[in-house]
Amino acid sequence: MDLSIEDLNNLHLDVLREIGNIGAGNAATALAGLINKRIDMNVPSVKILDFNDVSAVLGGEEIVVSGVYFEVDGDIEGNIMFLLDLRSAKVLTNILMGREDPSNELDEMDHSALQEIGNILSGAYISSLSSLTNLNIKISIPSLCIDMAGAIISVPAIQFGYMGDKVLLIETILQDGNDTVKGNFFLIPEAKSFKTLLNSLGVYT
Amino acid sequence: MQTITKVGMADMNIVQDPGVITTLGLGSCVGIILYDKAIKTAGLVHIMLPSSKHIKNNENKAKFADTGIQLLLDKMMERGCTRSRITAKIAGGSQMFSFQTNNEIMKIGERNVLATKEILQLLNIPIIAEDTGGNYGRTIEFYSNNGKLIIKTIGHGVHEI
DSSP states (O other), X not given: OOOOGGGOOHHHHHHHHHHHHHHHHHHHHHHHHHHTSOOEEOOOEEEEEEHHHHHHHHTOTTSEEEEEEEEEEESSOEEEEEEXXXXXXXXXXXXXXXXXXXXXXXXXXXXXXXXXXXXXXXXHHHHHHHHHHTOOEEEOOOEEEEEEHHHHHHHXXXXXXXXXXXXXXXXXXXXETTEEEEEEEEEEEOHHHHHHHHHHTTOOO | OOOEEEOOTTOEEEEETTOEEEEEEESSSEEEEEEETTTTEEEEEEEOBSOSTTOSOOOOGGGBHHHHHHHHHHHHHHTTOOGGGEEEEEEEOOOOSXXXXXXXXXXXXXXXXXXXXXXXXXXXXXXXXXXXXXXXXXXXEEETTTTEEEEEOSSSOXXXX
């Protein structure tokens, strides 16, 4: 039988938290390499939330956020979404392009920079997941969307919606000196892949 | 005084004059408003998926177009609405991310809109206004006193249908 989010027990959650930890650690290292700065990362929290509590984590349904979305293919199928609030997005693109733009507007340059950041973070994330599980996992090219948090979150929420009424969120805080960048990963395996993922990590379901 | 009733994802509610009913940040989901003009009663359901069939975990009726619209209609009848007077306005069903592939899940917004229209037709409820599709999010507010639906977006303006 397919596993649903509601069926996850504490052991499963610990494993997913550990995956999040290692994946986000790799992502932070990749980002630090990209911008040539030290990046600190806190221990990510893995949250299982009701649909309507996800946007609250980001500050409300109408808060503008940037989302980078990928398809995951191979031994497991699903999607990955990397979400940044607008301020965090701007902090990152400013660092990446070595400039100081105090506005909260994202121009075309910011868009392609964000796409690239999302690409690198998710690539690092997936490659650590792949070596941890020995599974062959590929990701597609990224797609970027900047819009209301509620609307962007509806995409992973709908996919989780096939399995149940909860969403799995891996929250990470990246820090560069005083600039705090809060990023959220949504790992959205298809129902069957959830089982494959946990099995490959030795957590039999 | 106008009170604003908020409806979340996979949820529904009903208001009466002068109440306002809203759902924030609709993306690929569809917001369906049923309205009985004569008694100024409006219901809103925020559906996420087209069909409850072939889904194991389908107890949450408001999550699906097929069960959600029916349930909202039933609840409105309990509130004294007359079926023949009920009209619908719909909004949402966008495709937030664009991909080259033909992945079905990416077209979920479009499928949600199609399913919504099919079910409203089956129930014989006319759609008098719609704002669907595109690649952006929408916040919608329905005014039960005059039947107006206000649609707010980021970068695509505010308009009324």
